[in-house]
Amino acid sequence: MSEVDFDRLADYIGGALDGTPLESEVRQLIATESAWALAFANLASAQASVTSALSVLAEVREPMPEAVSDRLLAALRAEGLAADSGHPGGTGHPAAERAGQTRRPDGADGRGPAERRPPARPRSRRRRTTFSIAALVVIAIAAIASLPILRKNAEDAGSGGVLATRDQLADAPRAAPLVLASGDEYTRATISDQVAAALRVNTLTKDAQADAGGERESSTASGPAGGQRAPEELRRLVDPQALTRCLSTIVTRHGGSVSAVDYARFEGQAALIAVLSKAPAAVGRPLVVVVGPSCGVDQDFPDERYVATG
Amino acid sequence: MVSGDPGVGDSRDDAALLRDHAAGDRAAFGELFRRHRDRLWAVALRTTGDREDAADALQDALLSAYRAADRFRGDAAVTTWLHRIVVNACLDRLRRRQARPTVSLADTEPAPAPPPDRETVLVVRAALTELPVDQRAALVLVELEGYPVAEAAKILGVPVGTVKSRCARGRARLALLLGEPRNPSAPANVPSAGTAHARTEDRGE
Numbered sequence: 001m002s003e004v005d006f007d008r009l010a011d012y013i014g015g016a017l018d019g020t021p022l023e024s025e026v027r028q029l030i031a032t033e034s035a036w037a038l039a040f041a042n043l044a045s046a047q048a049s050v051t052s053a054l055s056v057l058a059e060v061r062e063p064m065p066e067a068v069s070d071r072l073l074a075a076l077r078a079e080g081l082a083a084d085s086g087h088p089g090g091t092g093h094p095a096a097e098r099a100g101q102t103r104r105p106d107g108a109d110g111r112g113p114a115e116r117r118p119p120a121r122p123r124s125r126r127r128r129t130t131f132s133i134a135a136l137v138v139i140a141i142a143a144i145a146s147l148p149i150l151r152k153n154a155e156d157a158g159s160g161g162v163l164a165t166r167d168q169l170a171d172a173p174r175a176a177p178l179v180l181a182s183g184d185e186y187t188r189a190t191i192s193d194q195v196a197a198a199l200r201v202n203t204l205t206k207d208a209q210a211d212a213g214g215e216r217e218s219s220t221a222s223g224p225a226g227g228q229r230a231p232e233e234l235r236r237l238v239d240p241q242a243l244t245r246c247l248s249t250i251v252t253r254h255g256g257s258v259s260a261v262d263y264a265r266f267e268g269q270a271a272l273i274a275v276l277s278k279a280p281a282a283v284g285r286p287l288v289v290v291v292g293p294s295c296g297v298d299q300d301f302p303d304e305r306y307v308a309t310g
Numbered sequence: 311m312v313s314g315d316p317g318v319g320d321s322r323d324d325a326a327l328l329r330d331h332a333a334g335d336r337a338a339f340g341e342l343f344r345r346h347r348d349r350l351w352a353v354a355l356r357t358t359g360d361r362e363d364a365a366d367a368l369q370d371a372l373l374s375a376y377r378a379a380d381r382f383r384g385d386a387a388v389t390t391w392l393h394r395i396v397v398n399a400c401l402d403r404l405r406r407r408q409a410r411p412t413v414s415l416a417d418t419e420p421a422p423a424p425p426p427d428r429e430t431v432l433v434v435r436a437a438l439t440e441l442p443v444d445q446r447a448a449l450v451l452v453e454l455e456g457y458p459v460a461e462a463a464k465i466l467g468v469p470v471g472t473v474k475s476r477c478a479r480g481r482a483r484l485a486l487l488l489g490e491p492r493n494p495s496a497p498a499n500v501p502s503a504g505t506a507h508a509r510t511e512d513r514g515e
Binding site: 006007009010011013014015016043046047049050051053054055056057058060061062063064065068069071072073075076079080081082084085086087088 | 336337338339340341343344347348350351352355361364365368369372373376377430431433434435438449453454455456471472474475477478479481482484485488
């Protein structure tokens with residue numbers, strides 16, 4: 001087993017290795033060595049929190065103090081700058097000047113402190129870490145409910161990964177997967193029975209409803225059933241975009257469609273329990289896929305821990 | 311490359327202002343300063359982590375830009391050029407000092423609205439000053455100032471992959487400094503992000 005290279009791991013997560021041979025090497029290490037997999041999970045989760053913290057700092061905009069401005073202008077005037085140039089009121093009313101400034105194409109608009117401009121970021125910011133896990137789970141449910149089911153064409157299941165076409169997705173019935181945040185402890189010996197029990201408790205008859213062609217009824221319109229005890233390590237996956245990417249990687253690998261997820265634990269570690277219906281590997285039965293907190297960080301890496309038929 | 315946001319009374323874009331300054335217009339550079347001073351101040355302050363250092367670095371940078379305007383080739387936006395000079399001045403100052411900068415908040419001018427999370431701001435700001443200067447500069451440009459990675463690469467004069475690496479390693483190091491917990495379920499012999507601190511320190515930046 002090779003020692004974890006944390007700089008290399010950070011580079012991998014940050015995309016610095018994209019397209020290089022090292023990218024494949026690190027991916028392989030994560031997939032085959034538990035130390036690398038755990039380090040990856042920890043670091044990915046930690047970096048998500050750091051990004052959130054940086055976003056808070058980024059929102060604080062402090063204008064140049066006038067004393068500093070005066071000092072710099074004095075230095076420039078000693079070089080030859082015109083005496084009346086450079087002051088905020090030099091070419092017009094300060095308020096009118098600020099109002100006249102618009103966002104520049106290169107992203108620097110020089111707006112004043114009264115405007116709390118969010119930085120021009122190419123990606124969405126994670127919300128503040130003070131959200132309760134329960135609130136975030138509710139947001140995730142609403143997001144999932146509005147997404148078309150990610151279906152993998154059963155006929156292509158053996159071809160190595162072709163998602164349904166846009167038309168097929170558009171024609172697929174919209175349904176709301178059951179979302180639980182039980183925090184329950186699943187084990188290899190009991191997972192199938194536990195999933196079956198959870199589904200019965202939540203009065204979900206997925207296959208019957210899907211066959212009838214109607215929308216699935218979910219008992220989760222007002223929030224997750226079965227308690228809100230999602231492990232803290234799964235906070236990243238409460239974000240709708242992160243959860244979508246995670247479920248997408250699961251469906252890409254196994255086919256079928258996601259009918260339920262539970263934020264829980266598997267053999268002592270935080271895990272997302274995903275239940276798939278109509279997966280080719282489990283004809284007529286649900287397929288249960290257990291994934292870790294880093295599911296979906298890499299588009300090809302669901303951080304899979306265990307698979308079983310329901 | 312056309313850029314610039316004319317203020318009231320001056321419709322010239324940044325490139326025109328710089329050209330006119332190089333041609334002898336004694337007021338043109340002042341207009342550039344007025345337009346971009348807050349953004350340049352933010353970059354300098356966040357990179358150096360110290361008000362005095364930021365002011366000193368900005369003075370060095372602006373004087374360099376003032377004197378070297380005739381050498382601007384126009385192959386990048388004027389703001390990119392200005393930011394590059396400012397960041398380099400900040401990094402030069404930090405490397406020369408090789409001293410750990412401190413964050414001076416006592417003389418912060420009151421802002422119109424309070425920060426959304428004061429404690430987080432203070433903690434993260436302090437943690438940023440602990441980073442190696444190259445990682446700090448990359449994170450300031452990308453994460454705090456919102457520059458695309460490609461633009462930050464131009465400002466820093468390094469490849470895009472280097473910026474990504476510096477940002478990624480900077481975030482990892484910040485995670486340690488901000489006390490991100492390890493997975494409590496992990497076996498004791500599995501290294502956490504905590505051991506990254508020792509390794510990256512050993513490698514040096």
